[in-house]
Amino acid sequence: MGSALEKLCDQSFGAKRLHMLGVYMQRSWVILTATCLCLLPIYLFATPLLRFLNQDEMISELAGTLSLCMIPQLFADGLNFPIQKFLQAQSKVMIMAVVSAAALASHIFLSWLLIVHFQLGLVGAAASLNIAWWILVLGQFAYIAMGYCPGAWTGFIWGALRDLGAFARLSIGSAIMMCLEFWFYMFLILLVGKLKNAVAAVAAVSICFNLFGWELMVFFGFNAAISVRISNELGAGRPKAAKFSILGVIMSSILLGLFFFALVLVLKNVYGLPFANSPTVVHAIAGLATVFAFTLLLNSVQPVLTGVAVGAGWQWLVAYINLGCYYVVGIPIGYRLASKFDLGVKGMWTGMLSGVALQTLILIGITLVTDWNKEAKKADSQIKKWGGSVIDER
Structure with missing residues (x-):
């Protein structure tokens, strides 16, 4: 919110x-x-x-x-x-x-x-x-x-209590966008708990999510930076600077994502050892190395694109995209691969990865076709709309 x-x-x-x-x-x-x-x-x-x-x-x-x-x-x-x-x-x-x-x-x-x-x-x-x-x-x-x-x-000031309705509507869009994204990973853990050998599966997924969270914090820094930069540039009426900022941060994040991708593949048989002393769990983690590596690569770009969306004010649009990609595509494919094709946790994670990949492609497409000159003009009217009639009173 x-x-x-x-x-x-x-x-x-x-x-x-x-x-x-x-x-x-x-x-x-x-x-x-x-x-x-x-x-x-x-x-x-x-x-x-x-x-x-x-x-x-x-x-x-x-x-x-x-x-x-x-x-x-x-x-x-x-x-x-x-x-x-x-x-x-x-x-x-x-x-x-x-x-x-x-x-x-x-x-x-x-x-x-x-x-x-x-x-x-x-x-x-x-x-x-x-x-x-x-x-x-x-x-x-x-x-x-x-x-x-x-x-x-x-x-x-009392003026801060005015126009809360318009502000709340934008907040709800942001909340739905973020919740649909983060709850997706929580649903994955709940569903994995219903698979065969659930204890090892949940342990392996939880350890990978822990590592995933560490990596994600790096790219959340990019997310915050690009969100601030895009909003600053649009608010200042500089659409070309906004486009250049997007290109720069995406290139930086892809390079870092490739580094983490290679690191997991090189260390696939040992990266689970600091977290578990069970050979079954360590083996399950090693089996997830490929899909986990691709998850890290995709999620080097995805938070950046989400930051662009927040900076540009596309919260409701991204909420619909998240709903379709994660819950209509990702979870059903993953559950079918896991249960019908007996691929277990790897199948579930592959389905999740397909949802993330689809979401990333859609956000890239939207970012490429966006008229940033139009977005810059829209920014000024949005500031007035959500700013409301505020007078400087105490």
């Missing part, structure tokens, strides 16, 4: 309408806090919900306890995401890194203190996380409130 802020803040910064950044951040706070309240029942009733899904009783009880303890983190995350996008739009990433490092250091110390020294277990772990998240929120907001974002932050 917060990813809509990327487009609006970045385009406003490019158009030199700095005062709107603070307005957008406050609107996003309202919407994300409301979203947190909607999610709150899941945290409050996690144990009965997991029992309803026939999960293990001990896991249900522990997960329910952790969920209750992590409610403060839920609201901290709702406040933190808009702050990050507000700072990111102005390229103030160094302060974000410094505050994040301080939060991480405090988290490590508090984890040792509460979990190891005071033996507080799960409750101590939750307390450590909550404190670290609130250090992140308060540290970044203190930087903003002390006047280090002149023009962009002019204090709290």
